[in-house]
Amino acid sequence: MEKLSKEEVLHVANLARINLSDDEIEKYRVDLKKLIDEIDKIKDIKGYDDDLMISPVEYNTELRPDKEGKMLDYKKALENAPHKTGNFVEVPVMLNE
Amino acid sequence: MSKYLDLSIKEINKLLKDKKIKPIDLVNEVFERIESNSDLNCFITLNKEEAIKKAKELESKEVDNIFFGIPIAIKDNICTEGLRTTCASKILENFVPIYNATVIDKINEKNMIIVGKTNMDEFAMGSCSKTSYFKAPHNPWNKDKITGGSSGGSAACVSGRLVPLSLGSDTGGSIRQPAAHCGIVGMKPTYGRVSRYGLVAFASSLDQIGPMTRNVEENAELLNIICGKDEKDLTSARKDVEDFTRLIGKDINKMKIAVPNYFVSDIVSKEVLDNFNKTVELLKKSGCTVDYIDIKYLENAVTLYQIIAMGEASGNLARFDGVKYGYSYENPKDLEELYTKTRQIGFGDEVKRRIMVGSFILSGENAKIYYDKALSIRDDIKKSFDKVFEKYDFIIGPTTTTPAYDIKEDSTDPLKAFMDDVLVIPVNMAGLPGLNLPIGFSKDKLPIGMHIVSKRFEEAKIYQLASFLEKELKLNLDPRGDKNE
Numbered sequence: 001m002e003k004l005s006k007e008e009v010l011h012v013a014n015l016a017r018i019n020l021s022d023d024e025i026e027k028y029r030v031d032l033k034k035l036i037d038e039i040d041k042i043k044d045i046k047g048y049d050d051d052l053m054i055s056p057v058e059y060n061t062e063l064r065p066d067k068e069g070k071m072l073d074y075k076k077a078l079e080n081a082p083h084k085t086g087n088f089v090e091v092p093v094m095l096n097e
Numbered sequence: 098m099s100k101y102l103d104l105s106i107k108e109i110n111k112l113l114k115d116k117k118i119k120p121i122d123l124v125n126e127v128f129e130r131i132e133s134n135s136d137l138n139c140f141i142t143l144n145k146e147e148a149i150k151k152a153k154e155l156e157s158k159e160v161d162n163i164f165f166g167i168p169i170a171i172k173d174n175i176c177t178e179g180l181r182t183t184c185a186s187k188i189l190e191n192f193v194p195i196y197n198a199t200v201i202d203k204i205n206e207k208n209m210i211i212v213g214k215t216n217m218d219e220f221a222m223g224s225c226s227k228t229s230y231f232k233a234p235h236n237p238w239n240k241d242k243i244t245g246g247s248s249g250g251s252a253a254c255v256s257g258r259l260v261p262l263s264l265g266s267d268t269g270g271s272i273r274q275p276a277a278h279c280g281i282v283g284m285k286p287t288y289g290r291v292s293r294y295g296l297v298a299f300a301s302s303l304d305q306i307g308p309m310t311r312n313v314e315e316n317a318e319l320l321n322i323i324c325g326k327d328e329k330d331l332t333s334a335r336k337d338v339e340d341f342t343r344l345i346g347k348d349i350n351k352m353k354i355a356v357p358n359y360f361v362s363d364i365v366s367k368e369v370l371d372n373f374n375k376t377v378e379l380l381k382k383s384g385c386t387v388d389y390i391d392i393k394y395l396e397n398a399v400t401l402y403q404i405i406a407m408g409e410a411s412g413n414l415a416r417f418d419g420v421k422y423g424y425s426y427e428n429p430k431d432l433e434e435l436y437t438k439t440r441q442i443g444f445g446d447e448v449k450r451r452i453m454v455g456s457f458i459l460s461g462e463n464a465k466i467y468y469d470k471a472l473s474i475r476d477d478i479k480k481s482f483d484k485v486f487e488k489y490d491f492i493i494g495p496t497t498t499t500p501a502y503d504i505k506e507d508s509t510d511p512l513k514a515f516m517d518d519v520l521v522i523p524v525n526m527a528g529l530p531g532l533n534l535p536i537g538f539s540k541d542k543l544p545i546g547m548h549i550v551s552k553r554f555e556e557a558k559i560y561q562l563a564s565f566l567e568k569e570l571k572l573n574l575d576p577r578g579d580k581n582e
Contacts, residue, residue: 001198009453012453012454012456013453014455015453015456015457015460016411016440016449016452016453016456017415017418017433017436017437017440018437018440018441018444018449018452018453019434019437019438019440019441021441024449025439028449028450028453031450031511032450032453032454032457032511033401034510034511035407035450035454035511036454036457037511038321038400038403038512038515039260039400039403039404039407039454039458039467040473041397041400042397042400042404042467042470042471043367045394045397045474048394048470048473048474048476048477049473049476049477050473050557051473051476052303052469052472052473052476053472053473053475053476053479054290054418055288055302055332056289056302056471056479056527056553057288057289057332057334057528058120058525059334059335061331062331062335063331064328069158072195072196076195076239077195077398078197078338079193079354080192080193080195080421080422080423081420081421081422082419082420082422082423082424082425089420089421090432091420091432091435092429092431092432092434093431094431094432
């Protein structure tokens, strides 16, 4: 069975910001190869025109009036944050040193 | 045990108006049924206390609309303020939204009663609801069979007569395919018809919320109240609210129907095809023209869907990082480890696979090779459909290739979930409306469905054809069978 290399799996995992265990890496070497082979079939499709369909919406984006609306209370906005200090969301150290 | 829930919404509405029953009678009956059918595992979170409270509050109010006091179940990827919304994922296991989705506000305006949040595939990624962190729901027709997915809980609770109505969401068949497997009516409206505000995004250019019901008329009635332009969703359509029931009961004579050859090819099982062909004969006998046609790129729709849906999902699910909400990895050494370990532990297998492939698709040159090309062919598919609708009123086909399969069947193949939806995915590509109508049963008494598709914004016509067939076919769609008689 064809597989991706370990490095290829780690590359896509890094793009997706997902840590993987050794077992997961082995599993995804097979699974991701299957999926990528499937989407590779698009390379064989010919004869299409170049117009892109980004969204099924056929009208121009209409912005709402620039008026002050209901604001979210910060206390409410923080309700689901797993770590917080005062009025702030708390995150670990970003820069060492 | 009372049996008010076996009545039509119209009949229940009359009893409420005449003060013969109260909303609390309906709510009590719903929870009795949910509790005695807990093995179906339709719900992730029940809203019992709040539902009872709301039912009592409604006793002092006037019954002013058809859905007043009617219980409804909501798919667990639609945000409900104060009511846990998990997307069937560990990463949102304890997430309680601080606002309502627009459809929830609309349901509340009509004084409907939300009884709980339904089980589904994790982040709506799957076609059998087995990727749920909370274990799969079971099919009321045969508990050893899948419900389909991703709106499996929403389909099973309506099919099992636990709740009369539910809402689902459909990115690549997630309303219509489980509706087919569970023997109910499920509509994916035109893209833009229903606001997506508050629907946890999977693939934003494909996602759409829709009604799941026991019959066609109640489906149209429910779409009536959830549709409409919403300034909180810039992709919602500038369309006036209309009455989707207005063509129900009208003659279907001389309607022109197209069947794409691919939809009746050897990818479809004999049992499903036999049922479908019988329905086609009925349509012909009733004065419709039915032609078999070819639609370009239909057989490529799954590949395109994979590229577009996984690409969009990888961006949409980037927000789950352990910082703002949801599961958060404890004591990370730095921010990077917080992200990567939160996502490793918080997401299930199917979701991780799709995000990784999606990130691959959108990275560097690949965006041109895969994503841009998929969008070009998507445009061609849409134009092909438009061309068909210049000549025909409807496109029809079977909704699924087989009846519901065994829940124990191996589902580790990463391609399986996509292939299960092969007949319904093209509709999402083109943003068209599509409805599943039950048309018969397999020899094992499992429901089989037909997919009815129309031009954009012609849902009323779909309901017209579907209600005609429903009336002609007179199927008993109650899986409890004799127990109900």
